[in-house]
Amino acid sequence: MSDPKTTLIKRRADDEEYYYIVSGQGVMTLDDEEFEVRAGDITAVFPGGRHALRNTGTTDLRFIVICANP
Numbered sequence: 001m002s003d004p005k006t007t008l009i010k011r012r013a014d015d016e017e018y019y020y021i022v023s024g025q026g027v028m029t030l031d032d033e034e035f036e037v038r039a040g041d042i043t044a045v046f047p048g049g050r051h052a053l054r055n056t057g058t059t060d061l062r063f064i065v066i067c068a069n070p
Contacts, residue, residue: 016068017045019053024061027054 019028025038029052030045037043037053045051055061 014047014069016047017051018066018068019043019045020064020066022062022064024055024059025057026061027056028052029054 019037019042021037021039021041023039025036028035028037028043029050030043031050035043036056053061053063
């Protein structure tokens with residue numbers, strides 16, 4: 001079983017995705033850059049972008065993903 005704090009890097013070919021962090025803290029990877037995220041933050045993943053989200057806290061990282069198709 002994989003580490004529950006790790007999310008594999010994904011690539012979205014056509015969709016835009018927005019991640020709204022509801023609670024917890026983590027690290028969002030966008031292409032080759034990493035950003036710390038916490039409750040209240042929102043990140044955008046544009047078409048063709050590589051991304052991953054990893055929980056770095058001691059509690060659950062909860063988020064809402066909004067997808068926008070072209």
